[in-house]
Amino acid sequence: MCSFSYFCLSSSSFLPDPVSNYLFILNPNSGTSIGKKPGFVKSTIETVARQSGHQAKIIFTEERAHATTLVAENLKIEEWKAIVAVGGDGTVNEIAQPLVGLDTPIGILPMGSGNGLARHLGLPLTLPAALKRLFEGTVTTIDSAQLNDIPFFCTAGMGFDAYVGHLFSQQSERGLATYVNVSFKSYWSYKPQSFRLNGSDINAFSLSFANAGQFGNNAWIAPAASLQDGFLDVVTISPFPKWYGTSLAYQLFTRQMKASQFISYQTVKEAFVETETPPMIHYDGEPLQLDTNKITVKIRPHSLKVII
Numbered sequence: 026m027c028s029f030s031y032f033c034l035s036s037s038s039f040l041p042d043p044v045s046n047y048l049f050i051l052n053p054n055s056g057t058s059i060g061k062k063p064g065f066v067k068s069t070i071e072t073v074a075r076q077s078g079h080q081a082k083i084i085f086t087e088e089r090a091h092a093t094t095l096v097a098e099n100l101k102i103e104e105w106k107a108i109v110a111v112g113g114d115g116t117v118n119e120i121a122q123p124l125v126g127l128d129t130p131i132g133i134l135p136m137g138s139g140n141g142l143a144r145h146l147g148l149p150l151t152l153p154a155a156l157k158r159l160f161e162g163t164v165t166t167i168d169s170a171q172l173n174d175i176p177f178f179c180t181a182g183m184g185f186d187a188y189v190g191h192l193f194s195q196q197s198e199r200g201l202a203t204y205v206n207v208s209f210k211s212y213w214s215y216k217p218q219s220f221r222l223n224g225s226d227i228n229a230f231s232l233s234f235a236n237a238g239q240f241g242n243n244a245w246i247a248p249a250a251s252l253q254d255g256f257l258d259v260v261t262i263s264p265f266p267k268w269y270g271t272s273l274a275y276q277l278f279t280r281q282m283k284a285s286q287f288i289s290y291q292t293v294k295e296a297f298v299e300t301e302t303p304p305m306i307h308y309d310g311e312p313l314q315l316d317t318n319k320i321t322v323k324i325r326p327h328s329l330k331v332i333i
């Protein structure tokens with residue numbers, strides 16, 4: 026603790042930041058661009074980091090879930106100013122999981138298909154601007170959430186969203202165009218499902234749990250959701266006539282979704298869902314077939330540090 030403020034101020038401005046090392050973990054499978062030009066992304070990060078007086082260690086993931094292992098391994102080796110996810114929400118999820126409850130912040134260079142968390146946080150979406158923000162930004166603490174034992178940071182859900190997430194993961198090309206194409210085709214054949222939500226039986230087109238307000242690509246499923254309020258927004262979309270789909274899509278992409286005869290919102294700290302058979306879910310856009318039909322979703326307030 027420094028008691029002589031003039032000395033503290035003047036000396037800190039001459040001392041280099043004791044921890045200026047950033048670890049970048051880059052998913053070459055994210056979005057549509059990184060995989061095609063990983064060398065360019067790597068050299069841009071190296072150049073901007075050097076110009077800003079920082080050290081950058083850059084590692085490419087080799088497979089799904091590898092990013093989580095890389096974070097755990099590198100946290101043991103040294104202290105990092107931030108561990109930076111270079112990719113989409115799936116990559117953010119894998120990197121954020123081991124950082125929950127720690128002081129080391131996550132940084133995000135949004136290069137995925139949807140970039141829901143980065144968009145909610147208002148981060149720049151181009152590489153040079155995102156790097157500038159990373160090196161000049163401030164650290165804040167956000168809520169995270171869990172679906173059973175699976176951490177998520179943006180949104181999770183069941184029903185139509187999970188079904189589309191599952192089909193999207195099977196496509197050879199990622200990106201917005203593929204996502205729109207898959208969603209549009211699925212929309213015509215998808216059948217609403219039965220859920221028991223907090224003891225009430227419902228039939229729903231989708232059931233979403235929003236920590237952040239959007240799925241990605243500015244599809245705002247929960248426009249009022251806050252990353253710092255200690256609550257999840259539960260959004261139920263009831264079965265609706267096909268003609269209503271256009272209006273729903275319009276509301277979603279113009280951030281105007283609100284409670285209506287087909288849409289209901291609740292803010293909760295915890296929710297319980299039961300389904301007839303183990304459901305397909307998504308967490309931060311990653312599809313997963315559960316092996317249980319009992320699901321608990323809960324918020325973990327102020328649990329992740331992030332650079333904004």
Ligand SMILES: Nc1ncnc2c1ncn2[C@@H]1O[C@H](COP(=O)(O)OP(=O)(O)OP(=O)(O)O)[C@@H](O)[C@H]1O
Nearest residue numbers: 056086087088089112113114115116137138139140
């Ligand atoms: N080296 C790799 N090869 C193949 N897949 C990988 C690799 N590294 C990570 N993955 C997987 O790639 C998937 C997609 O990653 P990510 O979510 O970042 O991109 P996206 O889906 O295009 O973006 P968003 O989630 O924002 O829409 C994730 O399931 C992740 O586990």
